[in-house]
Amino acid sequence: MGKLWCGLYSRPASAIGISLVLIFVLVALLGSFIAPYSSNEQIAADARQPPSPQHWFGTDNLGRDVFSRVILGAWDILSLAGLGTLLAVFIGTAIGLVSTYRSGWLDEITMRTFDSFLAIPALLLALMLLGTLGSSRNSVLIVIVIVYTPIVARVVRSAVLSVKSRGFVEAAQLRGESQTFILVREILPSVLPALAVEAALRFSYAIFLVASLGFLGLGVQPPSPDWGLMIKEARVNVTQTPWALYFPAGAIALVVVGVNLAADGLKRHWQSPE
């Protein structure tokens, strides 16, 4: 683990990425201690103020502190995207492993079904699902899982295919090991690097998806300090309170860039000849 850590930090790009992700995770965890105001506290007298020592990121059209809302929104978006990604990776990996290892008709059916899901653009699929499920935090979670599980399964499948016929797997089969043992102890570790990179990428896309759905008004409901929703609310006021739009937008950009740089760092680390 230490080797991985230093390996990542030896590259400036991935160092920036990891730092950004760490900062945002800390902000998400400690948000309620950092934020000077609560997320829907409206100070009418301070409405539409530009950034100042009192309101670092200014205030929005209802007199809410944008800094507090961005800070408190970090937990919402990161936890939703994180949990969604974890579930998608877990389910996708399980399906990918079993289906590919067993092959045959089960594999055919699963993968063709997933292919048909992949044929639909992610956002369109999300909109269709939310139309059926109704908009709420749980629906967004389900949507992330449904949208990303097939992609993860696909990636795991290609990784499994490349190791399935390798000698150590065949050796385990000859030893008479159980299927679960072979999948978890022999195959899984060798697909882990690819999986970690994929998970990090999915996480950044999930953040984007949550923000997009919030922006379209289909995700969480106001007055939640969701970054996408904040951008939607601030958009019509952009000429008056541009700060209420740029700070949440900047936060989304920074966290997505951070996660991507970190994912790229992971990939390069495992691909390096050492």
Added chain:
Amino acid sequence: MQKYNRQPGVLVAIWIIFILLLQACSQPATQPAQVQTSPGTGSTVISTESAVHPSPGRSGTLRVAMQPIVQTDPAQISSDSEVLVASHVYDYLVDVDPTSKIVPRLAKSWQISTDGLTYTFGLAEGVVFHDGSPFTAKDVVWTFNRLRDPASGFPTVDLYSNIESIAASGDLQVTFKLKQPNPFFLYDLSDNHALILKEGTTDPTKFNGTGPFIVSNYSPEDRIELKPNENYWIKDEPRLAGLQVIFFNDDTAMVAALRGGQVDLVMRLATPLFEGLKSDNNISLFSIPSNKFDVVRLRADRAPGNDPRVIQALKLATDRDVLFKLIQQGYGAVGRDSPIGPMYSAYYSDQTPIPARDVTAAKNLLVEAGYSNGLNLTLYTPDTENRPDLAVALKDQWAAAGINVDVKVEPESVYYGDNGWLEVNLGITGWGSRPYPQFYLDVMLVCDAKWNESHFCDPEFDKLAKTAGTTLDEDERIKDYQEIQRILIERGPIIVPYFSATNAAINHQFTDFHLNPFPGRTDLRTVSFSNG
């Protein structure tokens, strides 16, 4: 661990770039443009280049940014853009000016019998339709018979159900006979749909009107182009050499197009967008009071709204001044829980005081009503204009009184779809500006009103509303409306936090622009262009 040293530098650099970017965005406006709070009175300057235009004396093409039009049959139009286009292709019999006064249009004069049942109109002479045929009283008879034909299913059937008969006497005189006296009949005749068509028109979507402009090109979903009617019956009008309505679906895009010079006029601007244009010296801004309002209403026919104490608690927990300042930014007027706003200067009354915000009193009332642990409500709102903002602001105000609100923002089509808005307990609904207030009472507050969203049913109120709507005695009506406002403040299950203003922004080269509270009824016949 030495490699960590690189890091703070990078982060600081990111922050500096970020802050610089922000400062560039938050530069305060240096030279705010003058906001004209009444219709402009700029002088007409005819461009010296007018010789290149098709008609001397007419110059400039006004490009208006508005939502796409769908309906082109005047009997079916409803949106601002549909009404704007139709009211420049056709003419009304009588029109409403920006101060809600009835003004002549195709009808030059009228007499009303003393019993209020017979209206006789004298019509303008020398009027021709775009196809060259002359306009006569028969066209008026045909148009209104079409609008009131119960088989047509038009939205005007109800409005004109009080008409007994319509008859032409000669070419230039027409007489309407009513079943019951209707003090607002002239306003009803100026209804958006009451544009005069040619008698026997088979396809009313063909734009054959008597109006100041002739449609020269209509590309659905893109734009509609109109040229001036050279034979228009009012000399010197229109003063423009062309009118275009360019279709936009997004208000922000309209404003961007106005700033960029791709369009010249944007109406019905949301306040933040309007405020943002103040720094632009090439744009003249107009803001006029209207009677457009958002109503927050609680269903009064079932729990919790059937307890008058709950209604009182909601009213006491609301700070209307703060809502007006936050949501409307001071444009328009503070509301007094009644749809009769200050725009109706004759009818509006501030006799009954509105109790000031009193969170403790509200809490006590809720405890008395049995909600000692707080009252939980879901507040439904359409996602249009600043209604979600109002919902969020109310959530914060009411929370102080122990009223916990879950905001549910729905697309407009969902909110109004299947009459869901009439079902929910607590909702926010937007009501447009009308030239007279009786409409709101009749369709939204009397017991059997079609859209009685609050399910309000009060015999005293109903009696007053009925008298006010039928009496020919103006003093009596003023008295009734005052009583109605008192009842609504005291026990109406509605909160009207504010009335909005109608805002418009126009390229400063265009003058004599008179904005109407209903933007679609803005009369562009007198707008002129100067190249200065």
